[in-house]
Amino acid sequence: MAIPQSVVVPPTRAAVFLVGTIAEGGERTVRDLLQNLAGVIRTVAFRAPGDGLVCVAGVGSEAWGRLFPGGPRPRELHPFKELDGPAGHRAPATPGDLLFHIRAQRMDLCFELARQVTDHLGDAVTVVDEVHGFKYFDERDLLGFVDGSENPTGPTADAAVYIGDEDPLFQGGSYVIVQKYLHDLAAWTALPTPEQEKAIGRHKFSNVEFPDDVKAPNAHIAVNTVVENGVQRQIVRENMPFGAVGSGEFGTYFIGYARTPAVTERMLDKMFLGDPPGNTDRILDFSTAVTGCLFFVPSVDFLNAVTVGGSDAGSLGVGSLKDT
Numbered sequence: 175m176a177i178p179q180s181v182v183v184p185p186t187r188a189a190v191f192l193v194g195t196i197a198e199g200g201e202r203t204v205r206d207l208l209q210n211l212a213g214v215i216r217t218v219a220f221r222a223p224g225d226g227l228v229c230v231a232g233v234g235s236e237a238w239g240r241l242f243p244g245g246p247r248p249r250e251l252h253p254f255k256e257l258d259g260p261a262g263h264r265a266p267a268t269p270g271d272l273l274f275h276i277r278a279q280r281m282d283l284c285f286e287l288a289r290q291v292t293d294h295l296g297d298a299v300t301v302v303d304e305v306h307g308f309k310y311f312d313e314r315d316l317l318g319f320v321d322g323s324e325n326p327t328g329p330t331a332d333a334a335v336y337i338g339d340e341d342p343l344f345q346g347g348s349y350v351i352v353q354k355y356l357h358d359l360a361a362w363t364a365l366p367t368p369e370q371e372k373a374i375g376r377h378k379f380s381n382v383e384f385p386d387d388v389k390a391p392n393a394h395i396a397v398n399t400v401v402e403n404g405v406q407r408q409i410v411r412e413n414m415p416f417g418a419v420g421s422g423e424f425g426t427y428f429i430g431y432a433r434t435p436a437v438t439e440r441m442l443d444k445m446f447l448g449d450p451p452g453n454t455d456r457i458l459d460f461s462t463a464v465t466g467c468l469f470f471v472p473s474v475d476f477l478n479a480v481t482v483g484g485s486d487a488g489s490l491g492v493g494s495l496k497d498t
């Protein structure tokens with residue numbers, strides 16, 4: 175199996191999410207950074223061993239064709255599918271050619287790496303969305319609930335996120351979907367705690383899950399349980415709260431990795447459209463998605479093998495790709 179990027183790591187206290195678009199003619203610079211990314215990460219991470227600095231890079235569907243023209247494509251790479259739910263819940267698709275998901279126990283490390291990455295990219299990439307996330311009291315989101323407990327860990331997580339034999343050229347890769355959500359915190363906090371707990375499907379203080387026969391069908395965790403052929407399909411999430419008190423912005427940056435985007439897309443369908451139709455996620459009555467992007471996360475081996483090439487024709491040292 176190819177060496178994957180550091181997708182599955184223990185939760186960190188801080189994160190920076192950078193989404194960028196590639197300028198016309200910027201492809202060579204981007205390939206150069208992708209090929210050198212491991213070294214750029216080491217430059218910062220080595221100075222603070224033990225603080226868990228990692229960075230995952232993802233490439234959007236259209237950008238893939240520009241960066242690696244004529245080369246093979248990850249089988250399931252496509253643009254984010256916009257959703258328009260019957261209850262007025264929208265999941266918009268927004269621009270995004272590149273994602274950098276930077277995590278560490280300390281924000282200064284995330285910030286420094288984000289700075290070095292953007293320095294390398296220069297005018298080749300415009301950052302269209304930048305979110306600095308933090309962990310809030312005992313792993314809670316800004317709705318006040320512990321977020322992440324049902325994430326798979328260890329080999330189960332690896333099996334959920336890393337591509338295997340189903341796409342041999344892209345083994346060790348993954349797909350990631352991100353969405354930036356803004357919460358109507360005034361409306362949420364006006365909701366009595368038992369109602370909030372009903373919306374999530376877990377007790378707020380203890381984090382204990384409601385029994386299935388008590389859980390409301392539109393509770394967030396009921397909606398997001400996807401079972402196919404008797405097997406629960408899982409994703410790995412590393413959501414982060416973010417906000418700005420002065421402007422009253424309170425949000426959750428959703429990020430979900432999976433070896434096929436179909437699982438996360440199924441969850442989004444259930445949340446926004448409802449299954450059965452109309453059974454939409456109660457959390458959406460208080461949370462609005464303002465961004466939505468899908469990226470492919472190549473393996474480290476794949477990134478190392480990228481050939482920088484000329485100004486408009488990249489190549490890969492993997493598979494049967496042309497080398498320009």
Ligand code: HEM
Pocket residue numbers: 315317319320321322323324325353355374376394395398399409411413426428430438441442457461
């Ligand atoms: C407003 C944004 C969101 C917030 C605040 C949020 C919060 C939470 C919380 C508090 C939990 C319960 C604890 C846990 O297991 O993590 C949870 C579970 C979960 N969420 Fe979200 N979430 C958000 C968006 C999403 C989205 C967009 C998806 C999928 C596309 C998703 C998928 C899941 C899954 C799969 C679980 C675990 C369900 C289970 O097996 O119990 N979440 N989320």
